[in-house]
Amino acid sequence: MITPARKTMTLNLTEAEMKALDELSVTKDMSKTAVLRQALRLYQMVEARLTRGEKLFFEHDSTKEKAELMMI
Amino acid sequence: MSERTQVHLKDRRTGTLVEAILIDGVTEEEVQAAELTWKPFLEKEIRRMEAAGVPKERLPQHRHWDWRQKYDAIEGYAAYQMFAIECESEMQGMMLVSTAGKVCRVESQKGKSLVYVHFLAAAPWNLASIVTEPRFSLVGSILLATAIQLSIQEEFSGRIGLHSLPQADGWYAHDCGMTDLGCDATAHNLRYFEMTAEQASEFLK
Numbered sequence: 001m002i003t004p005a006r007k008t009m010t011l012n013l014t015e016a017e018m019k020a021l022d023e024l025s026v027t028k029d030m031s032k033t034a035v036l037r038q039a040l041r042l043y044q045m046v047e048a049r050l051t052r053g054e055k056l057f058f059e060h061d062s063t064k065e066k067a068e069l070m071m072i
Numbered sequence: 073m074s075e076r077t078q079v080h081l082k083d084r085r086t087g088t089l090v091e092a093i094l095i096d097g098v099t100e101e102e103v104q105a106a107e108l109t110w111k112p113f114l115e116k117e118i119r120r121m122e123a124a125g126v127p128k129e130r131l132p133q134h135r136h137w138d139w140r141q142k143y144d145a146i147e148g149y150a151a152y153q154m155f156a157i158e159c160e161s162e163m164q165g166m167m168l169v170s171t172a173g174k175v176c177r178v179e180s181q182k183g184k185s186l187v188y189v190h191f192l193a194a195a196p197w198n199l200a201s202i203v204t205e206p207r208f209s210l211v212g213s214i215l216l217a218t219a220i221q222l223s224i225q226e227e228f229s230g231r232i233g234l235h236s237l238p239q240a241d242g243w244y245a246h247d248c249g250m251t252d253l254g255c256d257a258t259a260h261n262l263r264y265f266e267m268t269a270e271q272a273s274e275f276l277k
Binding site (some may be wrong): 027031034038040041042045048064 | 075096149150151171172173181184185225226229
């Protein structure tokens, strides 16, 4: 399989954002670039569904309690 | 954008390996062309099977899959990728995967990212469950290996997951060596299979 062509950009993050990215990178065992690429794909999907008038919920695995994720 | 790589299928009529093209980023025209040949072939074979008295549970369970509809649903989303294998100017198999939104369930890799295989199908003339003389083999294996390669490329270490139709359970469990996590009530009670990094490495050997 061929690696698709990629474009490079510089990203400016606050200390808190960089800390979050560092932590996710460790937890997910992925580079910061891979984490951000995945986050972008998720954000795009979530945004599309919210635009269609849907809501994003989290459901507790055992209690089945649902809580809406507030999006900005 | 569409990327093309050479792969090899086994021509079951001659027993030889033949050149084929793995397409990463199938176009709308290619999906339409596949549907135009797959659907009539499948419908004809199903009519033949029904006339021959084949029990309903042995009819192909993926016969309702509409690849054009799937293409329309995912178009423009960066999380989804559609692959196909072309040989002798016809699509021999297709696969739809996503690289975001699903995480691993196997305890040793719980919560880690994976490539989720939404749909994987070989062309109906390649299925031994439908025709007496299938044309090409290795279609499913190459597509699954492609999902693993994508997982490695995305830094998911080869981890993949999928829900299987009952007719394919045995193939994923025994031929592919995936871990069977049982029926999933949230996915039409289909069995959920997952491949660990170690199993992926074994599969690619």
